[in-house]
Amino acid sequence: MWQDILKTAIVGTERNALTIPTRNDALGDVLSKLGANARESSLLSAAAAVALYERAGQLPAKDSQALPVPAEADDVPYCNERAAQHLSLMLSGEYQEVLPEWLAKLTQAQQLVPTETLPQLLDVGLRTTELRESIIRVIGKRGLWLARQKPEWKYAIGQIDEATWETDSHAARLALIKKLRMQDPAAATQRLRSSWQENSPKERTEFLEVLRTNLSPTDEEFLEFALDDRSTIVRQAAAGLLRHLPESGFVKRMVERVRPLVSFSRKPRNKFAVEVTLPAERTAEMLRDGITAKSPYTAVGDKAWWLTLMINAIPFTFWLEFSGLTREQLIQAVRKSEWEKMFLEAWLKSGFRSGDIELIEAILQHSSLDITWTVLARGMSAPRLDELLIALLKNHQRTNFMEIGGQLLIARQSEWSQELSMVILANWEPIYAHLLKRLSYYVSNLALYVNAALIPQAMAKIARHNPTDKTTENLTNILQFRADMLKEITQ
Amino acid sequence: MKFTTEQVLALAPDASSAKAGQGLANARHWVTLGSDENAVWGECQGSGSKPYQTQIDLNEVAFKCSCPSRKFPCKHGLGLLLLFANQANQFKDSTQPNWVSDWLASRSKRAEQKAERAAKQSDEIANPNAQANRIASREAKVAAGLRELELWLHDLIRNGLAVPQIQEPKFWETPSKRMIDAQAPGLARLLQIAASHSVFGAAGYERMLKQLAKIHLLIEGYKRLDLLPAETQADIRTLIGFTQNQDELLKQSGVKDKWFVMGQRVTEEDRLRVQATWLHGATTKRDALILQYAHASQVLDASWLVGSAVEVELVFFASAYPLRALVKERGAIVSDLPSFELTIAQAMEAYAAALARQPWIERFPFAVQNVIPFHRDEQWGVRDAEHHILPIAPSYNKGWELLTKSGGHPVHLFGEWDGEVLWPLNVWPSEQ
Structure with a gap:
């Protein structure tokens, strides 16, 4: 009946008259009283009556589809209201750089975030993949339950699901592999191998990057398999990882290639020299080991480039054995030679790979190299990096040390050890001045990552040594906020 | 009364105030902090030399702050109440300083004056004849406006909703402006709602027709006003745009109950912000709606804490199904939970x-x-x-x-x- 009224109203009563139906009910009574002569008026009256009749008479829809199984109750305590306020402040953008630390401390204290912040927090994990692991630890059973209700939040559930693995997006698979790699490294490689060829070269490269976590000799077989890849970028990624396995066949092959090309000799007056022959050709085996044909640098010839790639893969300890020289003698031998940069960079990289701080220091004492330090720092564990930083920053009078120390310091983005923090506090003024001058964007790292136990000392330092300006005010605010938030979690 | 963070944050006029308020909810920012059963106060160290004096009347949750902010409540007020909600033990002073007791005294004095004024106003109607004339002339204007609207509406139905000009804003502006002139602003509003369905094209016809039918029902009702019960008359007049005299209403005795604050919603209507606060009576089981209208620069009443309960005497606007109400007298805020009985x-x-x-x-x-x-x-x-x-x-x-x-x-x-x-x-x- 309503549809008839609506149709007439749309075309207009001029073209189409409405016949008001008769009914034997209360609505019929009302409709029968509408005047037949005033057509527009009776249409509107009928519309009003029928619409109201339907509106008042509507029954709620019934639905018997299964709803998700409810969340289990959490048995871990929630953080207190003040801590919750700190969280919502960070989620709104204020002091958001402190969020990783807050999450880590909350995990340590075995507390959960309040339920109402879960959607926002799960969204943070969506954008910031590095935070996912810590987010998963503080959302509790309610959070895991919620994550199951929205496909985008699937990262939080984390189990590799046989059913959806095949159909998942690359990003979702990558996140799952990352998580699996942390829990069961071998299972992660196994899983990758099962569907390896279905991925594009770029995707395969990204999967290989995941293996950097918990890399061990047991991965060699898979990496050798990846060296057979048709794509250059995949082979290079595999080669990059194999360098971290000094006992691998890959490193041995590189050693054998280089052995006939390099020799060290003693010269009069306790001097040493290096002699280098360039490789004559690039074999198919070399191609497989990630040695590309063309040098990317105009200043470096193709053959020198091949050699560089080989030497980069060789651990420094080989050279000690090979030459019978000491560390100092080796450095002295290559210095001032045309191969200085090639050798020192390769040795430095080896030093970062093996965590040989003395070697790094020795090379830096003699040479200033133009290297992306932040990338190198990524290959080193946090405690080792802290040790290196201590060594460098203690000797900050050397411009070289301060420069590189500063670069490495800003790459070290989580709470610093007490020892490192103490060294920084003891040398506060030059370090602060250097960062302000050269890396001003990162000055706030001093407040963000100084060891929590030393926050009062850091505040005292700032108050004593630095003029009150926007920068120091910001540092003090961050330190104060950290102190406040830590107090609420730990008390 | 125990406040929760959520309740306090719901009072914030916007997200940035909520954020700033949370930043200030730390004893470190406050030089002094005090409270007693009637008020909370504190002095907040801002960027100026003199700290801001912030105070909250707990009986009605009213804020006052000496800062220059135009936001209401300001971040200091929110910060102070958040701090009180979470760390009441930080509020060590219990003797009201003068700036607090003066303010509380002036508040209760103002409330008395208002009541007196209301009582007086109702006694004296300046010139009964002039007022009667005013009313008669408005009724005539409205009646004329409604006759025009009826013709317009009938034209529309005769030509059909499918006419193309219905999609143009101008088509609706004309009658809607005319209703404002005819002192029937309520109808102008209903027309605008009908117009808003036109943007959905054919899909909007159904809702549009329902809305037009409602308007038609009002016009027909107004024609026969005298035949209808008094409450329905009141509903029709209210929807057309006649206001009910609030001072008159407040003279009636109201409904006393413990009212739960069930929920609050702020919507935009014609560049006005409308705050709807829903109450539910503990004993009477009645629902009540408190409406407040504010322009951009005006502040909305921040005294209703969602999730709390208040002893209030409410006077309902006349209606066949009374929902909208006014507060006649307000008592203490108590923590309590409403009961839910309906499927x-x-x-x-x-x-x-x-x-x-x-x-x-x-x-x-x-x-x-x-x-x-x-x-x-x-x-x-x-x-x-x-x-x-x-x-x-x-x-x-x-x-x-x-x-x-x-x-x-x-x-x-x-x-x-x-x-x-x-x-x-x-x-x-x-x-x-």
Whole structure:
């Protein structure tokens, strides 16, 4: 009946008259009283009556589809209201750089975030993949339950699901592999191998990057398999990882290639020299080991480039054995030679790979190299990096040390050890001045990552040594906020 | 009275105030902090030399601060109340400083003066004849306006809703402006709602016709006003745009009860912000709606703490189904939880009964027990123990928050029902 009224109203009563139906009910009574002569008026009256009749008479829809199984109750305590306020402040953008630390401390204290912040927090994990692991630890059973209700939040559930693995997006698979790699490294490689060829070269490269976590000799077989890849970028990624396995066949092959090309000799007056022959050709085996044909640098010839790639893969300890020289003698031998940069960079990289701080220091004492330090720092564990930083920053009078120390310091983005923090506090003024001058964007790292136990000392330092300006005010605010938030979690 | 963080943050005029307020909810920022049973106060060290004096009247939750901010409540007020909610032990002073006691005294004095003024006003109607003339002339204007609107409406139906000019804003502006001139602003508003459906093209015809039929019903009702019961007369007049004299209303004796603050919603209407506060009586079981209108620079009443209960005497506006009310007298705020007794089917029945008395109801309070929020095919809804469902408004943007609060378990829910979809305003954990 309503549809008839609506149709007439749309075309207009001029073209189409409405016949008001008769009914034997209360609505019929009302409709029968509408005047037949005033057509527009009776249409509107009928519309009003029928619409109201339907509106008042509507029954709620019934639905018997299964709803998700409810969340289990959490048995871990929630953080207190003040801590919750700190969280919502960070989620709104204020002091958001402190969020990783807050999450880590909350995990340590075995507390959960309040339920109402879960959607926002799960969204943070969506954008910031590095935070996912810590987010998963503080959302509790309610959070895991919620994550199951929205496909985008699937990262939080984390189990590799046989059913959806095949159909998942690359990003979702990558996140799952990352998580699996942390829990069961071998299972992660196994899983990758099962569907390896279905991925594009770029995707395969990204999967290989995941293996950097918990890399061990047991991965060699898979990496050798990846060296057979048709794509250059995949082979290079595999080669990059194999360098971290000094006992691998890959490193041995590189050693054998280089052995006939390099020799060290003693010269009069306790001097040493290096002699280098360039490789004559690039074999198919070399191609497989990630040695590309063309040098990317105009200043470096193709053959020198091949050699560089080989030497980069060789651990420094080989050279000690090979030459019978000491560390100092080796450095002295290559210095001032045309191969200085090639050798020192390769040795430095080896030093970062093996965590040989003395070697790094020795090379830096003699040479200033133009290297992306932040990338190198990524290959080193946090405690080792802290040790290196201590060594460098203690000797900050050397411009070289301060420069590189500063670069490495800003790459070290989580709470610093007490020892490192103490060294920084003891040398506060030059370090602060250097960062302000050269890396001003990162000055706030001093407040963000100084060891929590030393926050009062850091505040005292700032108050004593630095003029009150926007920068120091910001540092003090961050330190104060950290102190406040830590107090609420730990008390 | 124990405040929760959520309640306090709900008072913030905007997100940035909420953020700044949370930043100030730390004893470190406050030089002094004090409280007694009537008030909370503190001095906040700002950027100036003199700290800001911030104070809150706890009896009605009113804020005052010496800072220059135009926001209300300002970040200092919010910060102070948040701090009080979470760390009441930091408020060590218990003797009101003069700046607090003076303010509280001036508040109670103002309240008395207002009551007196209201009492006086009602006694003396300046010139009874002049007022009678004014009323008569307005009635004549409205009646003339309604006759024109009726002709316009009939023309529209004669030509059909499919005429192209219906999509043009100008088509609706003309009659709507005319209604303003005819002193029937309520009809202008209803016309604008009808116009808003035109942007959906053919899909909007159905809603548009329903809205036009409502207007038609008002016009017909006004023609026969004398034949209708007094309450229905009041509804029709109110919808047309006659206001009920609030001073007169407040002279009536009201409904005393402990009223739960069930939910609050601020919407924009014609460049006005409208704050709707829903109350539910503990003993009377009645629903009440407190409306407040504010221009951009005006502040909205921050004294209703959602989730609390207040001893209040309310006077209802005349209506066949009275919902809108005024506060006559206000008592203490108490912490208490409302009880939820209705299933979805029962709430729908109550809605139908209300429509039978007042067919123009636009939004209706729904307090339903033990419902489970769910999300399916991009749509939100709630389902009760009898498997009845209520769809949630597509524009509602807090679905995930609703879901996380329930965790798949039944919750008690309060929201506004518009006849088609629900707009959730608050949930309570169920006892189950």
